[in-house]
Ligand SMILES: NC(=O)C1=CN([C@@H]2O[C@H](COP(=O)(O)OP(=O)(O)OC[C@H]3O[C@@H](n4cnc5c(N)ncnc54)[C@H](O)[C@@H]3O)[C@@H](O)[C@H]2O)[C@@H](O)CC1
């Protein structure tokens with residue numbers, strides 16, 4: 001599990017840890033890790049390389065200067081561009097000068113040339129102390145840096161991104177690598193900021209000792225997903241494994257039904273029951289499906305319903321699914337047709353899977369606003385509907401209505417998944433995991449994980465279709481569970 005903590009939590013944990021350590025010890029740990037990471041990404045050896053330090057007046061600048069001093073002692077030519085020369089971390093600046101480094105300022109005539117010629121630039125403008133968009137001097141440096149061919153390493157965070165939300169409201173540094181200290185910050189895992197961070201390396205500064213056990217955000221890894229996926233045993237039969245009902249598709253969109261069933265068949269339920277107007281198309285592709293052309297109410301027992309993909313404008317099937325006492329996944333038309341109070345007052349759980357446009361319509365804001373502040377949007381929606389919400393897109397997020405439960409961020413996605421119908425596959429897959437007995441948060445996050453991996457396998461670097469994604473799910477499942485004992 002990879003986890004991220006908010007700034008306030010990091011500050012409290014750092015204070016507690018610092019009180020137990022000699023003065024400056026944490027910053028030295030951070031600087032040592034940072035310098036080692038820089039040495040790794042330098043295209044040639046450290047000796048003789050040209051390094052520029054963009055240095056703000058806080059501790060983020062301090063880390064950067066100490067790391068620069070370490071590189072200078074190994075023979076790099078190091079220049080610090082000081083944003084506020086009279087407020088620069090004094091001890092760190094002395095260390096750099098003693099090691100042979102030099103300084104200049106943001107508006108010096110030599111700064112653009114230094115950036116253009118650098119092999120490596122460290123962004124130490126601002127870290128977790130940054131608030132609001134970058135101030136003009138800092139924004140000027142970020143602009144100059146955008147034209148530099150140098151490798152860019154962001155210190156703790158790319159300057160200009162919001163650490164707690166991943167929002168980017170103005171100029172920000174685009175890094176090749178971000179070296180972050182103690183724990184991830186939410187912004188490093190959530191778009192748009194995640195894109196600015198490049199790859200992320202976490203440096204252990206001993207903070208795990210004082211951080212609270214529950215993070216703000218968590219990201220499942222293979223082993224976590226393997227532990228959650230359902231596994232049949234000798235006692236299993238198709239009903240005990242769970243039956244998932246799919247109320248989807250219409251005469252206009254029969255394909256959505258086929259794709260949702262395709263996902264559902266690969267999600268761990270023992271049987272898929274389809275209701276709707278696309279029975280012929282579904283049976284033609286998947287003869288193993290149990291079909292009926294009644295609504296969900298009369299369709300027979302299921303352990304979870306998927307309602308909405310390609311379903312059209314008839315609100316009845318969605319209402320009937322919501323009236324059941326089993327978990328319901330709402331997607332596409334189902335999101336639009338569901339009554340909010342009905343969702344809020346259900347006893348059984350509801351899982352909603354909107355993309356940014358659908359989330360925007362439900363929240364009454366613009367799509368751009370949802371995409372700019374995905375973490376806020378997913379939390380707001382979960383609270384408004386008292387439901388678990390999976391917000392699809394460039395970083396898929398899953399939130400429950402409980403503000404203390406970490407939001408999950410899916411690490412496996414790929415933009416190749418942005419293809420018509422791949423969301424239908426996801427809804428079937430997640431519904432199937434619900435029917436197999438997973439709680440909504442786990443069903444949604446394991447489904448997103450499998451779906452993302454399947455998208456990568458199906459695409460393999462080239463365009464792919466939703467059907468191929470569904471067919472790649474078993475390979476993703478196998479890869480995830482292969483390393484874990486006792487999976488059949
Ligand atoms: N507290 C600790 O124990 C540790 C902190 N560390 C480093 O310290 C950083 C936090 O240091 P600080 O609390 O001093 O804060 P920062 O250095 O992140 O930011 C504060 C400075 O940035 C300026 N600033 C704020 N918003 C700005 C904006 N929008 N545009 C331009 N400048 C802006 C402020 O005027 C202030 O000078 C971490 O990100 C990390 O790099 C590490 O050394 C590890 C240990």
Ligand SMILES: Nc1ncnc2c1ncn2[C@@H]1O[C@H](COP(=O)(O)OP(=O)(O)O)[C@@H](O)[C@H]1O
Pocket residue numbers: 332355391392393394395396413414415416417418419420421422423424425426451
């Ligand atoms: N830029 C992106 N990067 C990663 N995944 C994406 C991106 N855009 C879309 N996706 C994924 O593709 C799928 C598309 O689903 P959706 O928007 O519902 O499409 P449809 O309605 O055609 O099925 C979702 O799983 C979503 O997370």
Ligand SMILES: [K+]
Pocket residue numbers: 060123124125126127154155156157158159
């Ligand atoms: K930074």
